[in-house]
Amino acid sequence: MKKDYTITIYTENQVGLLNRITIIFTKRKVNIESITVSQSETEGIHRFTIVINETKEAVSKIVKQIEKLVDVLRAYANQAEEIIQQEMALFKIPTRVFAHGGKAEKIVRNHNARVLTMEKEFTVIEKTGYHSETKQLFDELEPYGIIEFSQSGRIAVSKTDKGISGLVGEPKDEMISEI
């Protein structure tokens, strides 16, 4: 059965590594739902967070192929309940919808979204949360006219008390958590 998996990859900081990693997905015609690359807690080590919708078996094979890459330190796959995850979205909506009746304002407040900037013509709202929450906010704001919408990929941290720093230089193992 296909499910959403969050793959976390720790790598050396090297040009082209993003390509080398995505090739593993494209070779198997697996669509990447979202991808985020940033620095990790350890200087010089980068962290990829990739979301795919696949079977456990396919995910396991993909993670092994990623770990095999020379410049990859570690790769893990997790299901939603094993990680703390968030996504961020920006909504640009006309400022005038806040003027009369204040319904838009109520929606924004109910969703714990935040006004980043309010210009004469438009207002930018930021929402951080789960994908489903963003989607709901989107649906509620849509009737008021969304001028622009942009959403980040998923970012996640594990629910364990370990990071990568203690593992650098240790052999790679335990690539996919038992589900």
Place this chain on the structure above:
Amino acid sequence: MNVNIKISEKIMETLTASIKKTEPNKSDKEILSGADAIIRILQEEAVDTIFGYPGGAIMPVYDSLYDHNESIRHILARHEQGAIHAAQGYARASGKVGVCLATSGPGATNLITGIADAQIDSTPLVCITGQVASGFLGSDAFQETDMIGISMPVTKWNFQVTKAEEIPTALAKAFYVAQTGRPGPVLIDITKDAQFDVFEFEYEKCTKLRSYFPVPDYEISKIEEAADLINTAERPFVLFGQGVILANAEKEFKQFIEKTGIPSAWTIMGLSALDTDHPLNVGMLGMHGNYGPNLLTNECDVLIAIGMRFDDRVTGSLDNYATQAKVIHLEIDPAEIDKNVPTDVAVLGDAKETLPELTKRVKSNSHPDWLQRFRDCDKKEFEKVIENELYPSTDILSMGEVIRLISEKTNGEAIIVTDVGQHQMIACRYSRFTKSKGSITSGGLGTMGFGLPAALGAKIGAPDREVIAVLGDGGFQMTIQELATIYQTKTKVKILLLNNEFLGMVRQWQQLFFEKRYSFTKMDNPDFQVVAEGFRIKTNRVIKREKLDVALDEFLTADSSFFLEIMVGKENNVFPMVPSGKCVSDIRLE
């Protein structure tokens, strides 16, 4: 225009800076150009031979090579694909890293087939390609190709060098990565300015990377589990692949099977790791493998896979592949575990270390009744297929009888390098090997055109062994230009062409599965003897059986390269056969 001028100025600046830097310096460190550094590193890595083809973006390296052609032998191929297949043959015959040199653009892209072949067959290669000067990158300059992008899916690792000072670290890592763990091809793309620039040279071999663990630590508990399964097995069966050869574990492997008395079958990449006539060698696996090993895969109770990867040509349909058996997999690459066949006990590690640990823990045993099952299958296969192939009753020459004679005359000591197709299957099935690294073939990729250049490289890598290229008329024409390289380098390669005037394997499939619709498989060939003579190579041609024996003697005793063409049956088929998509026990004898 302005941009171009700017770039040229930038290059001129670096060039003048380079010249200035060559003035004598006070520190102990040597000042070398990037190109000189490359040559020096090749010497440090004990590279004695490189295969290549010059061109614009690699000229500084070729210029440095000019002063060092005594210590590093450069083989000038006639096409970069020839160069890389020769480097592969060299690596496979010698166990060393094959090194390949090419220029940017087309020179580099011509390497790709060989790189892909080396990747799938785990051959250690370091390919050095020239690249346009760093200032031109991304400008669609003359002979610019994104080699890092193109080679990424087919290399174990690659890296682009744009500064001379990056060369030592990049090449040290390249040699380390290429030959450690599961070997593979590495490509280093070096811009022309980095070859020209000078820097303070220092070299240290790479022995460790914090992100790369070439040999996983083995777990004794897994070895004990495997030993328990083997000790209680009634019908155990060993499948071995090239991993045994790459680990230099032929001896350890033999000790293991001899102690346990387990019948053992090989993948074509594992061929020659165990003497063909060893009583426990039950033959070849896979689509055109032997009858017994295929049929009995689905009857064994414990399957022990050693250094092999369950390729689909070995397993046939996975749905019905050895589902009754417990599977033990000895493997160096964790990504191979459970990739195709689910494993009960995975023993990760280097076979050279894990096999003796396993041998220590298994009981001395023998399985005469089980082994007899293989012998019974052999008998059936001999009557239905082998007898006719090795001792044909008609006047038409068969590929098998030629291979049989070659093996007899060379005592199984020669290296047989094949191309791809029917002749490859026949050569693998019927050659008798008494020495490891005796078979060199394109297994995973099935690259036509591999045979001739690979044989050249193999002879250079193993000059004391007889090297015979066994080719078909299709594949031979794909890299036929390498006859010139063989002539120029005076390499004593024996070239045996088994000519059936067809793309035989495709024709066989057309006959069996496409209602004999022979779509574009008939070859109207040139006069190969005349062609080979044009390349100044001695030749002969055999059409009739009575001339075969004498011709083969002349061929094998010739003290130079020799081309022998043998006209064989046009519509012979290779059997047995596991039809595509069928399971191993559906193997057909006719």
